[in-house]
Structure formats: structure tokens, C-alpha cells
Amino acid sequence: MNIVIINGSARKGNTLITIDAFIKGASEKNEIEIIKPENHCTSYESGRKCRWSQRTGS
Structure with missing residues (x-):
């Protein structure tokens, strides 16, 4: 079985x-x-949001 763990x-x-x-x-x-x-x-801004997720709209 394949298991994927997503650690957020x-x-x-x-x-x-x-x-x-x-x-x-x-x-x-x-x-x-x-x-x-x-x-x-790669880095976090104030408010702990990920720059990557802001660019992709996630």
C-alpha cells in the first residue's frame, strides 16, 4: 500500500x-x-503565510 503523509x-x-x-x-x-x-x-512573511502559496493562489 502507498501512504502519503502531508505535514502542514x-x-x-x-x-x-x-x-x-x-x-x-x-x-x-x-x-x-x-x-x-x-x-x-522557502520563506515566511508576517502572518505565517507561505510566499509560494500566495503566488500560486493556494
């Missing part, structure tokens, strides 16, 4: 801990792809 949090807190725990259990029998905000957003 730029902070490395509880979300990342939960994702890591899930990956440990699921990676033995599944293929996992992780999408992280740092792969798509």
Missing part, C-alpha cells in the same frame, strides 16, 4: 512526533511519501 506544520513539535511514530509502524509493509512545508515554502 512548519514547526517541529507534536505533529512531527506523531508522524514519526506512525511511520515506524507503517513503514515495514508500506511505501511512505512525506510532503513537508520546507519542500514547498
